[in-house]
Amino acid sequence: MPEIKERNSLEHAADERWEQETLAPVLQKRSERKQRFTTVSLDEVERLYTPADTTDIDFPEDIAYPGEFPYTRGIHPTGYRGKLWTMRQFAGFGTPEETNKRFKYLTQQGQTGLSVAYDLPTLMGYDADSPLAEGEVGKCGVAVSSLADMETLFDGIPLDQVTVSQTINAPASVLLAMYLVVAEKQGADWSKISGTLQNDILKEYIAQKEWIYPIRPAMKLVIDTFEFCTRHAPRYNPISVSGYHIREAGATALQELAFTLRDGIEYVEWGIRAGLPVDQFVPRISFFFNAHNDFFEEIAKYRAARRIWARVMRDRFGAHDPRSMQLRFHTQTAGVSLTVQQPLNNIIRVAIQALAGVLGGTNSLHTDAYDEALALPSDQAALIALRTQQIIAEETGVANTVDPLGGSYFIEALTKKMEDATLDYFAKIDAMGGMVASVEKGFPQREIQESAYQYQKAVERGEQTIVGVNCYQMPQESGHIQLLVIDEGVRDHQVERLHQTRLRRDQGAVANRLEHLKQAAHKGENTMPATIEAVRAYATLGEICTALREIYGEYEEPPF
Amino acid sequence: MSRKIRVLVAKPGLDGHDRGAKVIARALRDAGMEVIYTGLRQTPEMIATAALQEDVDAVGISILSGAHNTLCPRIVSLLREKGMDDCLVIVGGIIPQEDIPHLKELGIGAVFLPGTSTEDIIVFLRENVRPRN
Known part of the structure; x- marks a missing residue:
């Protein structure tokens, strides 16, 4: 196409003219602040972006309109003019009673969705009375060991009206079962409930490291939930494919994007292999990204994510339903970017990161509390975090127009660069035999460790x-902030409660249903129905996971 | 020539956050120390036993889960029980300021919070590890 070529060279010629006539004399007088300007991912940023940097971008093909393929500019034609993003603050600490109270408080303050943080024993599939749980009960989240705890957690919260996101992975199928049974007890119809289970086991082996079983049976459990939800809870999102933890573990923005989307591809492949039609389950796959400090890099990342996913679903998997191609995602500001030093500064970091999420078109958002480099958020810190989102939504005007940065030379060039580099990573991972095989080889783990180290050295x-x-350090930190303290009494309380639950239940029924679950797992059947029956009989989380451990074994991380 | 400083980098409890532990392990290695990393989910007993078997000069505990007040003192007392009175124990992670004096009273040599330079930790170890022959 000679016409386009000529335009390109004209654009380059224009850039050269500016460089010689206007830029060079200024640089001669005074050099720039640094030799090299980089993003927080240590990726170089040019001085200026011009039409010459976007010549390989085609407007109708690559950018297009919001609500239309490839969704670079967003999945909704009206952006946030129709509906704001969901303000979903991740919360959970102490006992189910305490977290239930925090949920109600956040809802009264205008929060529009709930998000449960579970404590480490729950995340690892141990009951509160396990010796391994000592010192950890209720510390990083709320302690849930059985259906009884789940009933208390959602007491007075109608699950057919509120969407709840649950951050749980290795034992996700059990917590989903508890959630469904609580919903049923409230009189809610499973076909109407909505919400999200994180259930992204791949990123556990890659980054977050809260695993129970070896990778392949753990993947099978994920696919069981896909199958079950597709049939019985079609509005529920059984997975949130998460880059958040990959980033927190040290990945660059590009690695976060590439590994997360490649994880998404892996789940789609496993779902198809289990016999699920693409357009039946993929529309309910959701994503979760980090919002780190580098403003434009993050915005480009979200825009690239939507475009890549749309193309992968159409071209690699032959999806037809537009909903399979529309990447929906949650964003959380970067916990790892928060500092202990001068902690109130974190309020500003969070605000700017949240703004990047919004300008990138996030569908829901969690803003971190300023005290999180020190402890779990206090009430006051949690409230400021929520207010930050409300200020962005209500005062700044950024939600007035769709994809306001679309068409920026810089943003479009960066979006394209992210896309191209992601496809390179896909090719590498495909060549290794897919994501499960790459994780078994330690590939993403090593890539992330290397980036984490390079970042620390750069700092x-x-x-x-x-x-x-x-920079701008203060020798003596003044000012004291009130932190949330979780005392050891939480464990005693939870252990006592668990004891009461065990006394009240029908032991025969529990043993029977755990045996059924083991059989289902052993035969390779879908484990969800048997898990639900075990939960109904008040079998505990630890008991259910132990039953599955007996069949599947446990994961041991090789040294990478 | 004095022997190289030997350090056990340990992750106790259920906490899976290992970014810091791995960055520190590599930085100490790059600084010429011999580093053994325990891997995740170690009980205090496993950590103390590893410290003894590896004959380390220092144990660096990385913990971000809030369980430090339970796990750290136990590691220190197990090390003392095993006769490793000279072994320096340091902690890094998400530790509220209020908990630091108590941890130090129980025998923790230093507590390093997020934002600490690896260089500070290297210097601290070099200055505080008891010289051995």
């Missing part, structure tokens, strides 16, 4: 600056 060399940490 220590002063190339990456963090206010209050390696």
Whole structure:
């Protein structure tokens, strides 16, 4: 196409003219602040972006209109003019009673969705009275060991009206079962309930490291939930494919994007292999990304994510339903970016990160509390975090127009660069035999470790600056902030409750149903129906996971 | 020539956050120390036993889960029981300021919070590890 070529060279010629006539004399007088300007991912950023940087981008093909393929500009034609993003603050600590109270408080303050943080014993499939749970009960989230705890957690919260997101992975099928049974007891129809289970086991082996079983049986449990929800809870999102933890573990923005989307591809492949039609289950796959400090890099990441997913679903999997191609995602601001030093500064970091999420078109958002480098959020810190989102939504005007940064030379060039580099990672992972095989080989784990180390070195060399940490430090930190303290009484309370639950239930029924579950797992049947029956009989989380451990074994991480 | 400083980097409890532990392990290695990393989910008993078997000069505990007040003192007392009185124990992670004095009273040599430079930790170890022959 000679016409386009000529335009390109004209654009380059225009850039050269500016560089010679206007830029060069200024650089001669005064050099720039740094030799090299980089993003927080240590990726180089050019001085200026012009039409010459976007010549390989085709407007109708690559950018297009919101609500239309490839959804670069968003999945809704009206952006946030129709509906704001869901303000979904992740919360959970102490006993189910305490977290239930926090949920009600956040809802009264205008929060529009709930998100449960479970404690480490729950995340690892141990009951509160397990010796391994000592010191950990209720610390990183709420302690849930049985259906009785789940009933208390959602007491007075109608599950057919509120959408609840649950951050749970290795034992996700059990917590889903508990959730469904609580909903049923409230009189809610499973076909009407909505919400999200994180259930992304791949990123556990890659980054978050809260696993129970070996990778392949764990993948099978994920697919069981896909199958079950497709049939019985069609409005429920059985997975949130998560880059958040991959990023927190040290990945660059690109690695977060590439590994997360490749994880998504892996789940789709496993679902198809289990016999699920693509357009039946993929529309309910959701995603979860980090919002880190580098504003434009993050916005480009979200836009690239939508475009890549749409193309992968259409071209790699032959999806027809537009909903299979529309990537929906939750965003959380970067916990890892928060500093202990001058902690109130974190309020500003969170606000800017949240703004990137919004300008990237996030569907829901969690804003971190400023005290999270020190402890779990206090009431006051949690409230400021929510208010931050409300200020962005109600005061800044950024929600007035769709994809306001679309068409920016810089943003479009960066979006394209992210897309191209992601496809390179896909090719590498495909060549290794897919994501499960790559994880078994330790590929993403090593990539992330390397990036984490390089970042730390860049901070220590002063190339990456963090206010209050390696610049603008204050020798004596003044001011004291009130932190949330979880006392050891939480464990005693939970252990006593668990004891009461065990006394009240029909032991024969529990043993029987756990045996059924083991048989289902052993035969390779879908484990969800047997899990639900075990939960109904008040079998505990620990008992159910132990039953499955007996069949599947446990994962041991090789040294990478 | 004095022997290299030997450090056990340990992850106790259920906490899976290992970014810090791995960055520190590599930085200490790059600084010329011999580093053994325990891997995840170690009980205090496993950590103390590994410290003894590996004959380390220091144990660096990385913990971000809030279980430090339960796990750290137990590791220190198990090390003392095993006769490792000279073994320096340091902690890094999400530790509220209020908990630091108590941890130090129980025998923790230093507590490093997020934002600490690996260089500070290297210097601290070099200055505080008891010299051995």
